[in-house]
Amino acid sequence: MKILIDNGHGVETAGKRSPDGSLREYSYTREIARRIVQALRKEGFDAEQIVTEEQDISLEERCRRINTICRQVGSKNVLVVSVHCNAAPPNDGQWHKARGFSAHVSLNASAASKKFARSLIKAAEEQGLRVRKYAHQMPYWEQNLAICRDTLCPAVLTENLFQDNREDVAFLLSEEGKQAVTCLHVSGIKHYLNS
Ligand SMILES: [Zn+2]
Incomplete structure (x- = not known):
């Protein structure tokens, strides 16, 4: 199983930061992606980052990289998770009240992608994180997301x-928070692979 960790956005992407500038999404998600890859490798998994560059790599190119690997090893032997931090609309650079973790799949998501989303949500709850659910029966959100829509694997x-909520940012930047976010991905991937 090839586990691919994507981190959205690059150093030049506008916005995508906490109002006080202490958290920048491109940098934070790269750090988390590196930690997830290291933790998975330590446990013997074949994991890698899809974007090792600091600059923004287009969605088209990221999907191309993922699908190249899918064609090499078979789509059912690849798993992708794209790591982001949320922002509340209207995304105006001010602090807001929305908080919590959520998992998203594409509108054309396979049963496997949905199962993987449920595994990640379960792991987030195990880490004690507040989870934003679409509905009780359908805890993940369905959206038109290129990284999920145009890739061949789950x-x-x-x-x-949220990068614009003070409490969330303080937690995200703490070592405890970084470990919780890393662990939820590692556990969620393991829950999925073991089910
Ligand atoms: Zn993002």
Whole structure:
């Protein structure tokens, strides 16, 4: 099983930061992606980052990289998770009240992607994180997301708390928070692979 960790956005992407500038999404999600890959490798999994560059890599190119690997090893032997931090609309650079973790799949998501999303949500709850659910029966959100829509393997996008909520940002930047976000991905991947 090839586990691919994507981190959205690049150093030049506008916005995508906490109002006080202490958290920048491109940098934070790269750090988390590196931690997830390291933790998975330590447990013997074949994991890698899809974007090792600091600059923004287009969605088209990221999907191309993922699908190249899918064609090499077979789509059912690949798993993708794209790591993000959320922002509350209207995304105006001010602090807001919305908080929590959520998992997202594409509108054309396979049963496997949905199962993977449920596994990540379960793992987030085990880490004690507040989870934003679409509905009790359908805890993940269905959206038109290129990284999930245009890739050939099971794929989920995670929004790891809010970069414009003071409490979430303080937690995200703490070592405890970084470990919780890393662990939820590692456990969620293991729950999925073991089920
Ligand atoms: Zn993002």
